[in-house]
Amino acid sequence: MTSAPRGTSAPRRASAPRRASTPRGTSAPRRAIALLRARTARWLAIVRLLPAAGRPLLAAALAVNLALGLLPVAFMIATAVAVSRLPRAAADGGHWDALLTPLVTALAVFLLSQVLRPFQTAVAETVTRAVDGHCAHRMLTATTVDAPPAALDRPEALDRLADARSAFDRAMPSPGDAVAGLVNLVARYSQLLACLVVLAVVLNPWTAVLAGATALVIRSVNRGSLAAYVEYWKGLAGERRKSAYLRTAAVDASGGKEVRLLGALPWFRARYRAEAVEYLAQLWKERRRLLLLPFAGLALVALVGAAGNLLVLATAVPPGSDGALALALTVQCLLVPLRFGVYFPESDVQTQYGMLAHQALTDFVEQAGREPVPDRPRPVPELSEGIAFRGVDFGYPGADRQVYRGLDLVLPANRSTAVIGLNGAGKTTLVKLLARVHEPVAGRIEADGVPLTAMDPTAWRRRLAVVFQDFNRYDLTLAQNVALGAPHRPPDRDAVTAALARAGAQEVLDAVGPDTVLSAAYQGGRDLSGGQWQRVALARALYAVDSGAEVLVLDEPTAQLDVRAEVAFYERFLELTRGTTSVIISHRFSTVRRADHIVVVEDGAVVEHGDHDSLMREGGRYATLFRLQADRFDPAPDESAPDESAPDESAPDESAPDREGALR
Numbered sequence: 233m234t235s236a237p238r239g240t241s242a243p244r245r246a247s248a249p250r251r252a253s254t255p256r257g258t259s260a261p262r263r264a265i266a267l268l269r270a271r272t273a274r275w276l277a278i279v280r281l282l283p284a285a286g287r288p289l290l291a292a293a294l295a296v297n298l299a300l301g302l303l304p305v306a307f308m309i310a311t312a313v314a315v316s317r318l319p320r321a322a323a324d325g326g327h328w329d330a331l332l333t334p335l336v337t338a339l340a341v342f343l344l345s346q347v348l349r350p351f352q353t354a355v356a357e358t359v360t361r362a363v364d365g366h367c368a369h370r371m372l373t374a375t376t377v378d379a380p381p382a383a384l385d386r387p388e389a390l391d392r393l394a395d396a397r398s399a400f401d402r403a404m405p406s407p408g409d410a411v412a413g414l415v416n417l418v419a420r421y422s423q424l425l426a427c428l429v430v431l432a433v434v435l436n437p438w439t440a441v442l443a444g445a446t447a448l449v450i451r452s453v454n455r456g457s458l459a460a461y462v463e464y465w466k467g468l469a470g471e472r473r474k475s476a477y478l479r480t481a482a483v484d485a486s487g488g489k490e491v492r493l494l495g496a497l498p499w500f501r502a503r504y505r506a507e508a509v510e511y512l513a514q515l516w517k518e519r520r521r522l523l524l525l526p527f528a529g530l531a532l533v534a535l536v537g538a539a540g541n542l543l544v545l546a547t548a549v550p551p552g553s554d555g556a557l558a559l560a561l562t563v564q565c566l567l568v569p570l571r572f573g574v575y576f577p578e579s580d581v582q583t584q585y586g587m588l589a590h591q592a593l594t595d596f597v598e599q600a601g602r603e604p605v606p607d608r609p610r611p612v613p614e615l616s617e618g619i620a621f622r623g624v625d626f627g628y629p630g631a632d633r634q635v636y637r638g639l640d641l642v643l644p645a646n647r648s649t650a651v652i653g654l655n656g657a658g659k660t661t662l663v664k665l666l667a668r669v670h671e672p673v674a675g676r677i678e679a680d681g682v683p684l685t686a687m688d689p690t691a692w693r694r695r696l697a698v699v700f701q702d703f704n705r706y707d708l709t710l711a712q713n714v715a716l717g718a719p720h721r722p723p724d725r726d727a728v729t730a731a732l733a734r735a736g737a738q739e740v741l742d743a744v745g746p747d748t749v750l751s752a753a754y755q756g757g758r759d760l761s762g763g764q765w766q767r768v769a770l771a772r773a774l775y776a777v778d779s780g781a782e783v784l785v786l787d788e789p790t791a792q793l794d795v796r797a798e799v800a801f802y803e804r805f806l807e808l809t810r811g812t813t814s815v816i817i818s819h820r821f822s823t824v825r826r827a828d829h830i831v832v833v834e835d836g837a838v839v840e841h842g843d844h845d846s847l848m849r850e851g852g853r854y855a856t857l858f859r860l861q862a863d864r865f866d867p868a869p870d871e872s873a874p875d876e877s878a879p880d881e882s883a884p885d886e887s888a889p890d891r892e893g894a895l896r
């Protein structure tokens with residue numbers, strides 16, 4: 233019997249998954265037809281993957297399997313001939329010559345099958361790899377090129393993606409395994425067919441029909457049960473994903489440290505165990521229902537079929553040596569259809585779960601969709617006016633709260649704009665809308681009057697250099713980490729060095745060198761501090777600007793910098809952003825105040841905008857937040873000191889950055 237594949241343990245469940253993917257309320261025959269259609273479609277999808285293995289490989293795999301199917305039948309014939317000649321050879325006073333040819337043939341056939349058997353495994357593995365390479369490419373293209381980035385935020389799409397990915401991680405059978413399993417069936421079915429032909433010729437066609445029918449009935453019930461079980465298993469995809477998280481959270485490098493510090497391993501272990509037991513209990517119950525109980529029925533069918541055929545055998549076999557040949561041959565041939573009552577280890581689990589993995593991939597590609605690209609995209613303009621958000625409404629899918637309602641905002645070209653607001657006000661969301669990670673629900677975003685939706689999204693994104701709050705830390709060399717800012721550009725070591733210097737990461741470069749992998753998990757690798765990483769990410773964005781990106785977007789660029797580094801950053805800020813259209817998001821007013829234009833977002837809209845001095849004079853939200861932050865560090869300011877936050881202040885205090893550098 234089959235077993236659930238590795239790596240499929242254990243989530244909790246609020247409600248049991250549906251047992252079939254057909255709609256409720258439809259009649260039983262209709263449901264059966266729908267189910268049959270769905271299963272046929274899955275098989276056809278796997279058949280359509282065959283060419284991905286490549287013709288020569290496929291031909292080799294088919295030839296090996298055909299040989300492995302037919303050679304055992306040749307062995308049966310040869311041994312049956314030898315057995316039928318045995319009485320006469322013995323009677324002729326030990327004239328064993330007559331046995332030589334069939335026995336040598338049987339031996340040769342046997343040896344050939346033994347030699348071919350490892351090739352079946354090797355060829356199947358090669359087919360698997362070739363097909364999986366093709367499917368993995370499809371998955372990567374879908375996730376990183378075709379699908380809109382927001383698709384990767386949708387839980388149902390992520391569930392499907394998780395199942396597809398776990399197949400490529402070899403945690404469950406993959407589409408390639410399904411194709412190899414399908415090819416392996418050639419051996420089984422060619423053997424069955426050959427045995428049925430022998431039965432029809434040697435006994436009579438009805439015996440062949442009865443044996444064939446018995447084999448196919450028990451086979452289809454077996455496969456049907458397995459398919460239903462796997463369908464049930466599929467319904468637990470979301471829980472499997474949660475469970476995989478629990479399993480790895482305590483052991484992966486980043487989470488593991490904190491789990492150890494908290495002493496939370498027993499908690500994780502207990503939680504994982506409880507969920508695993510609950511999850512497996514459901515699976516086992518379903519397994520008993522779908523796999524164990526039908527087994528009793530199948531055994532009965534097999535028994536009746538075998539009994540019927542043995543009866544025919546007993547009455548139809550003629551006496552004499554012809555009868556001995558017929559008996560020896562047909563008894564062996566009858567055993568082959570009966571073996572269709574067990575799962576085929578080289579094929580069944582592979583095809584069933586592999587089909588599901590392929591279905592998961594297809595579902596993901598369909599659910600994620602394709603990012604719309606206009607037929608005739610308008611060129612991305614060189615910004616001279618700026619980027620305008622016009623009446624933009626946006627809320628995350630499934631969330632009840634709108635992040636923006638009728639947002640009007642201009643990011644002037646070639647100037648720096650700082651966006652401030654409280655936690656959750658929507659600052660990062662603004663960056664995501666700008667980068668077209670999400671699209672507005674209403675309203676539009678324009679670059680020099682051209683709607684972003686009229687441009688090729690890839691061309692637009694190439695104009696942006698973004699450092700997200702949760703930027704990527706690649707386990708690659710320092711130089712590669714920076715050069716990834718413009719992967720389309722041929723590697724330019726001088727430009728990488730210059731970007732690092734501008735980002736204040738010269739010390740990092742001097743300390744680790746450009747070719748050190750930035751991860752202590754590799755031999756000779758070195759990890760960086762949070763602040764050092766932030767500078768590397770900034771260097772990546774500056775390298776992108778150097779390579780043609782026009783809009784620099786920095787989301788909390790100094791959050792992890794120490795006071796000295798932050799002061800150095802904002803001293804360089806004007807130089808870093810000069811000539812570029814830049815957007816900076818920061819809670820640190822020491823960074824923000826240097827921007828040409830400051831925007832305060834609150835309750836889904838811009839509530840104030842202007843430069844530092846005008847906003848301070850206004851004495852509104854910005855001024856309140858600014859003073860609040862300043863007071864944290866200077867609760868009783870010297871009365872004689874210039875009042876930085878005075879509403880009527882007319883000239884900025886140039887000494888202020890030093891004091892504000894300590895803010896936070």
Ligand SMILES: Nc1ncnc2c1ncn2[C@@H]1O[C@H](COP(=O)(O)OP(=O)(O)OP(=O)(O)O)[C@@H](O)[C@H]1O
Binds near residue numbers: 631657660661662
């Ligand atoms: N992927 C998401 N799905 C659903 N809601 C989200 C998602 N990302 C953010 N939100 C919600 O959208 C709102 C705005 O989030 P956003 O990250 O833009 O805020 P922010 O101003 O950048 O906050 P912070 O200052 O804490 O970084 C918040 O209420 C947040 O909970």
